[in-house]
Amino acid sequence: MARVRLSVAERREELLRAAIGQIEARGVAAVRIADVASALGVSNALVLYHFSTKEKLVAAAFAYAAEDDLARLRALLGRRASALRRLRSAVRWYAPTGQAKGWRLWIEGWAVSLREPALRAVTRDLDQQWKAAIAEVIAEGVAAGEFTCPDPGGTALRLTALLDGLAVQLTSYPGAVPPARAQQWVNDALATELGL
Secondary structure, rough: OOOOOOOOHHHHHHHHHHHHHHHHHOOOOOHHHHHHHHHHHOOOHHHHHHHHHHHHHHHHHHHHHHHHHHHHHHHHHHOOOOOOHHHHHHHHHHHOOOOOOOHHHHHHHHHOOOOOOHHHHHHHHHHHHHHHHHHHHHHHHHOOOOOOOHHHHHHHHHHHHHHHHHHHHHHHHHOOOOOHHHHHHHHHHHHHHOOO
16 A cells, blocks of 8 residues: 655654654653654665654654643633632643643653753743743732732742642652642642632
């Protein structure tokens, strides 16, 4: 059976999806260009044509994976609802006990980004976008008089740090923290930060 010819954009997307699958299966350090190529039945040269190095492929795969999460976050925060309701929805979805997928992927990405400048730049940018979106909805809630918060940016940082830390605990050490307790800690932190 002949392979369908894909546009450059479609081929890149196919390669990125395959890379994410291989990273999830093997880990960032162990994944090879050959693994991605083999998963699609294409040559190593094709993968290298689009990304030139494993590091660039991995950074692009992380950016691609994060775009789905950022799109979902924007959708949740863009709803026609109170700022508090939108913020709670976003936090509940993002929390390691919620629907956000790929915590293993992100934990590995953070670890590898300590040594890989290209991945570090991607993860930093995505982290800043996430925090900025949370800070913006907090500022909207303050302006609307829904709650008080003297430092929306600081609150967004503390809140996401708590969520990220709980994700590490729940993903790396199953059973270390019961999910219901983690969710309660998140709810308590949100209430404290917003003066609820």
